Amino acid sequence: MTVTAGTFPIERVREQFPVLAREVSGVPVAYLDSGASSQQVLASIEAVDDYERRHHSNVHRGSHTLSGEATAAYEGARDTVARHVGAADRREVVFVRNATEALNLVARAWGDANVGAGDRILLTEMEHHSNIVPWQQLAERVGAEIDWAPVDEEGALDLDALRALLGRGPKVLAITHVSNVLGTENPLAEIAAWAHEAGAIVVADGAQGAPKLPLDLGSLGVDFYAITGHKLYAPTGIGALWGRLDLLRAMPPFLGGGSMIRKVTRAGTTYADVPARFEAGTPAIAQAIGMGAALDWLDGELGMEAVRDHERAIADYTLGRLAEVPGLRIFGPPRGPERLGPVSFELEGVHAHDVSEILDRHGVAVRAGHHCAQVLMERLGVAATARASFGVYTTTEEIDRLACGLEDARRVFGL
């Protein structure tokens, strides 16, 4: 079923985000920076508050009532994440700080054990720094080589070139699900099948994909998938790594400390089973509970199919509206029914920083800069772009305000 923008319960959704009542420059904020960090949904704010007021305690440690409640809520959040992403087993969900930590965990724990001198690592030109730097660090540690799958002129991955590079037999393909700059959705199921044929495992960065798309990781075909809470209407400081159970179980620990052990003696330590093996120290309990509440709200109130359709409708409206602004260069795939956000652009004669500054005067919040994707920026031939990114609360009126703000930027710069 296709849900159009008209049937999406946008007003009911917006009521659930207190910050949207905030004024910037004397008008309600038009928050078009959800790709950097989405606003937190009331259900998540309240769940964190309830934990702190009534249940605050450490998890997996005491047999007292509060610790039992905290443990149940924390592990309940793991169940929610597992259900939301379509995990076959709840033990496949490891809580981490953010997607960056999830990717570092794989590059460290799986990478050090499985990638050696002369081995190849395949990345794409559209990766966020968080899915580049950990692999460069791995390559330096073990003496591996990195290949780069190119992006074509329309901002899509060059799939023929990707297949050719898979022919070099990399140990791992690290690839984003959705580009944080271009809005490109990579066909992960197809790509994962090719990668497995070539003998590579697939590590997917889902920081941007998870907030926009329904997930069924149990059948998608990738081996690891990283998500972060603060782009999913949940607090900062919490994210999750989903991994295939057999791979996780074969991996050595990441960080050492409490919670991740079976037994510690002076002679040495044996480690806990997954996921505890990868959750050393007291975790971000309140934030995990908040993440669970946010996902319950998304799945219960909206459903990810409706979220995806809203995202597509807003991206389509934005691409249509911005095409009317003179001198605007838009990056990424062309307008189409399946195009996702964000929408990145460059206004001729006005630097992205100045665009962002002038939009802020209109209460419109966008990001300006390299978006932690400097390899892609080099490919696009720009130092910085401005980026409008969307959330479940984004309205077409806010996009109209973006377009008006851009006209004003042209006026200020005498264009």
Add this chain to the structure above:
Amino acid sequence: MEDQLYRDQILEHYKRPHNFGVVEGADLEFEDTNPFCGDEQHVTIRLDEDDRVAEVAFEGKGCAISTAATSLLTDELIGKTREELLRLPKEYVLELLGIDISATRMKCAMLGLKIVKSAAVGQPAEWEDEGQVGDPSEAAAL
């Protein structure tokens, strides 16, 4: 009414920056980026026989604030010694700009001054008010 930030003088220096280019046979040079946005500037300086700035130029792509700041700053450097360059306070650039610079744009305003100081010292200059450090390998040999 004139814009409070994007004053005519700022826009004029942004659109037609002074001292834009490269000094051939430069005695001092440095290149650095604003890590916040990836903008780059490259400053080249030729010294006279008294080790004073005889010629200065900059190139790069940046926002109105960083471009205007470096354009205005390079207009003032002729005749200064390296020690004088190193002593220039950030208020010097703020006065040249003559506009209120918010905390989020301070790195833009100071990029050129930071690079001029780095060129003078031959390695990334240290700043008390920001944590950014350039790549020492980019420092030109004196």
